[in-house]
Amino acid sequence: MTAELAEPASKIELPAGVGGGGEIPTFDVHLRVRRYNPEVSEEATWDDFHVTMYGTDRVLDALHKVKWEIDGSVSFRRSCAHGVCGSDAMRINGRTRLACKTLLKDLDTTKPITVEPIKGLPVEKDLIVDMEPFFQSFREVMPFLVNRGHEPTKERLQSSEERERFDDTTKCILCAACTSSCPVFWTDGQYFGPAAIVNAHRFIFDSRDDAGDMRLEILNDKEGVWRCRTTFNCSEACPRGIQVTKAIAEVKQAILSRKV
Amino acid sequence: MTATIESPRSGRVSSNYRRSGASKGNFEMLAWLFMRLSGVVLVVLIFGHLFVNLMLGDGIHAIDFGFVAGKWADPFWQVWDLAMLWLAMLHGTNGVRTIINDYAEKNSTRMALKVVLYAATTVIIVLGTMVIFTFNPCPMVDGIPLPGGFCPA
Numbered sequence: 001m002t003a004e005l006a007e008p009a010s011k012i013e014l015p016a017g018v019g020g021g022g023e024i025p026t027f028d029v030h031l032r033v034r035r036y037n038p039e040v041s042e043e044a045t046w047d048d049f050h051v052t053m054y055g056t057d058r059v060l061d062a063l064h065k066v067k068w069e070i071d072g073s074v075s076f077r078r079s080c081a082h083g084v085c086g087s088d089a090m091r092i093n094g095r096t097r098l099a100c101k102t103l104l105k106d107l108d109t110t111k112p113i114t115v116e117p118i119k120g121l122p123v124e125k126d127l128i129v130d131m132e133p134f135f136q137s138f139r140e141v142m143p144f145l146v147n148r149g150h151e152p153t154k155e156r157l158q159s160s161e162e163r164e165r166f167d168d169t170t171k172c173i174l175c176a177a178c179t180s181s182c183p184v185f186w187t188d189g190q191y192f193g194p195a196a197i198v199n200a201h202r203f204i205f206d207s208r209d210d211a212g213d214m215r216l217e218i219l220n221d222k223e224g225v226w227r228c229r230t231t232f233n234c235s236e237a238c239p240r241g242i243q244v245t246k247a248i249a250e251v252k253q254a255i256l257s258r259k260v
Numbered sequence: 261m262t263a264t265i266e267s268p269r270s271g272r273v274s275s276n277y278r279r280s281g282a283s284k285g286n287f288e289m290l291a292w293l294f295m296r297l298s299g300v301v302l303v304v305l306i307f308g309h310l311f312v313n314l315m316l317g318d319g320i321h322a323i324d325f326g327f328v329a330g331k332w333a334d335p336f337w338q339v340w341d342l343a344m345l346w347l348a349m350l351h352g353t354n355g356v357r358t359i360i361n362d363y364a365e366k367n368s369t370r371m372a373l374k375v376v377l378y379a380a381t382t383v384i385i386v387l388g389t390m391v392i393f394t395f396n397p398c399p400m401v402d403g404i405p406l407p408g409g410f411c412p413a
Contacts, residue, residue, distance in 0.1 A: 122274060133277035188365055189277045223279055226288035229362070256293065259286055 025055040027109055031062055033074060034116040036123050044123070047071070048112065053104050059092055059115065060099040076127035083239060086175030090127050091116040096181040096237040118180035120189060134176045137192045141200035141218055146211035162207040169202040169247050171240040178234035178244050190223045194234035194244045197225055201247040204254060216255045225252050291354055298351045305344045329397035338392055345388045353381040 029051050036044040049066045060081055067074045079085040081100045088099040093107060093114055107113055121129040147156070172195065179185050179193035200219055204212040219225045225248055234244035313327075314320045331337040356377055364370040398411035405411045 130274065132273050136273045136277070184362055187362055190279055220286065220289060221279075222283040222288045224288070226292045227361075229358075252292070255289060259289060260293070 026052055027055070027104075029053050029062055029104055029109055030112040031066060032112040032114045033063075033066070033126070034114070035074075035126050036117075037073075037125055046114075047074075055105050057104050058100055059102045059104060059107075059113065060088055062104060062113075063099060063115065074127075075125045084173060086173035086239075089118050089175040089177040089180065089239075091118060096177045098175060098177065098239045101239050118176055120180045120182070120186045121176070129180075131176060133189055134179055134193065134195065135174075137179075137196040138174065138199055141192070141196045141215055142211060143199040143203065145203065145206070145209055146214075147208060148210045156208045158207055165207070166202050166205040168242050169198045169205075171242050172198050172202070173240060174199075175239060177237040177239055178242075181233040181237040183231060183233065184227050184229060191227045192219065192221070192224055194228075194248060197228075197248050197251055198242060198244055201251055204251060212254075213258070216251070216258060219251055220255050220259075225255065228252070291357075295351060295354055298347045302344070302347050302351060305340065305347065309340070309344060326397075329395070332392065332395045333397070342389065342392050345392070346385060349381055349385050349388075353377060 031049040031051065033047050033049065034044055035047045049062075049070055051062055051065045051070070053062055053065070060078060063074065063076055067076075076088060076090065076099070078088040078100065081088070083098055083101040086098070089096060090099055091097075091114075092099065092102055096118055099115070104113070115127065117123050117127045117129050121131065121134060123129050174195060176195060178198070179195045182191065182194055184191045185193050197219060200215045203209045204215050228245070228248045230245055230249070232245050234248075235242070235246070238244055313323060332341070357374060360370055360373045360377065364373060399406045
C-alpha cells in the first residue's frame with residue numbers, strides 16, 4: 001500500500017474566502033419533525049432534534065444527519081436527493097417544498113424548523129404518505145401519447161413552436177407538492193388535483209397526440225378543472241417552477257371552446 | 261414450498277379517495293361560465309343602479325317611497341331591477357354552493373346546507389319578482405287609500 005501523495009500547493013495566491021479558500025460556516029439547527037407510527041400510537045407527535053449543519057446544507061441533509069446519527073427510526077422518502085426524482089416533498093415551515101432543494105441558510109435558523117408530511121394524503125409513517133390516490137388521478141388522465149394515425153417510418157415531427165406550446169408542463173416530476181398544497185384537494189381528496197391536470201395539459205396541447213378530446217372530457221368532471229379556485233398555491237409550491245394555475249386555466253379554456 | 265408475496269399496493273386506493281363514477285353533463289362548466297358572465301353584467305347593473313339612485317338629480321336625498329314607486333312605474337327600471345335581482349341571487353347562490361362543496365367534508369352535510377341555501381334563494385327570488393311586477397304604489401281598501409301609499413292626487 002502506498003501512501004497517497006499530497007497535492008502540490010497551488011502557485012496562485014487566493015484571498016481567503018474565494019474559490020473554496022474559506023471555511024464553510026456552520027450553524028446549529030433546531031429541527032421539529034412530525035412523527036407518526038401507527039404501530040405505537042394513533043397520535044402524531046413532534047420530535048425535536050438539534051444538529052450542527054453547514055451553510056451549504058439542505059433540509060434533506062439535516063434529516064439525513066438525524067436519521068444516520070441520532071434516531072434511525074425517522075422515516076422519509078428520498079431517492080436522487082437533487083430535485084429530480086420528486087420523492088421528498090414535505091411541508092417545511094408550513095410550505096410544501098422539496099427537502100433537497102431547500103437550503104437551511106434560506107430558512108430562519110433562529111427558530112425551530114418544522115418538517116411535516118405533505119397534506120391531504122394519508123400518512124403512513126412520519127413523513128411518508130400514501131401516494132396512491134395521487135397517482136390514481138394521474139393515471140386517469142391518460143398521461144401517455146395516443147396517436148391514431150399511421151405509424152411513421154421515422155420520428156413524429158413537430159415544429160419548435162408546437163413543442164413550445166406545452167414545454168412548461170413537461171417539467172413535472174410528480175412530487176405531489178402542488179396537489180398536496182391545494183386547499184380544494186385537502187377537503188375530501190376527490191379533486192383530480194393540479195398535478196393530474198398539468199400532465200393532461202402536457203398531452204392535450206401536444207400536436208402529435210390525438211386523445212385531447214378524451215382528456216378534456218375526463219377533466220370536465222365535477223371533480224375536474226372546474227373545482228380549481230385559482231388560489232395559486234400550486235404554482236407557488238411547484239419546485240420546478242411550472243405555472244400550474246396557468247396550465248389549469250388553459251385546460252378550462254380548451255374545454256369551453258370545444259363545448260361552446 | 262413457495263410463498264406468494266402480494267404485490268406492494270399496486271392500484272389500491274383507499275375508498276374515501278375514490279371518485280364515485282364520472283359525472284355526466286356540463287353543469288359545472290356552465291356554472292363556471294355563468295359566474296364570469298353574470299359578474300360582468302352585475303358590475304354594470306349595480307353601478308348603474310347606484311349612480312342613478314345616489315348621484316343623479318338630488319341624489320341620495322331624493323330617495324323615498326315615491327322615488328321607488330316612480331322607478332317601478334317604468335318598465336325599463338322594472339327589467340333593470342329584475343335582472344339585478346335574478347343575476348345577483350343566482351351569482352351569490354352559486355358562490356355559496358361552491359363554498360359548501362369546498363368546505364363540507366361529508367355528502368350529507370353538503371346536502372343539508374344546500375337544501376337550506378336553495379330554499380332561501382327560491383323564496384327571495386319569487387318574492388322579489390312578485391314585488392317588482394305586482395307593486396302597487398296606491399293600495400286601496402274599499403275605495404279608501406291606505407296610509408303611507410303614494411297616490412296620484
